[in-house]
């Protein structure tokens with residue numbers, strides 16, 4: 835899967851865009867120049883509202899940013915943007931995860947990010963989904979968010 839070309843990603847995007855319907859918004863790939871905006875959206879959705887982040891009273895850190903970057907770098911994540919002003923109103927971060935992939939916990943200073951990474955490692959080991967599905971890599975939905983003003987109208991379902 836690591837050999838996906840940008841062209842193939844664009845083809846998949848086109849198909850997905852054809853199915854996406856939410857008034858006043860369009861679906862786009864998250865490009866590198868939108869990373870600062872996506873970090874703001876992640877901060878808004880995950881620190882205060884995502885149950886895990888909320889329970890740990892997480893704050894944004896360079897380690898948190900690096901964790902999201904580790905998925906964004908696959909260049910296949912999606913954002914829903916307001917057609918009029920380009921604001922990000924929802925996102926679906928997607929990565930490719932291989933059986934051999936491991937997070938390097940030693941470099942993480944932020945204790946909460948470390949806990950999240952431990953949880954990811956724990957679930958990947960104990961739920962054994964690679965063996966269960968007889969696969970060695972997979973598309974992983976890493977994070978879903980809709981900014982508060984747009985919630986409960988079906989955008990999360992669409993994204």
Ligand SMILES: CC(C)(COP(=O)(O)OP(=O)(O)OC[C@H]1O[C@@H](n2cnc3c(N)ncnc32)[C@H](O)[C@@H]1OP(=O)(O)O)[C@@H](O)C(=O)NCCC(=O)NCCS
Nearest residue numbers: 879883884885977978979980984985986987988989990991
């Ligand atoms: C979770 C989230 C993406 C939902 O976005 P949304 O646009 O409001 O979702 P939708 O309107 O498409 O609702 C989808 C379903 O979830 C339900 N739902 C949405 N928010 C909910 C909440 N806070 N509590 C219970 N159910 C909820 C809806 O009722 C709907 O169910 P239904 O189809 O049976 O009616 C959004 O609340 C969010 O960004 N939360 C913070 C980040 C997070 O927790 N992400 C998920 C983990 S990765």
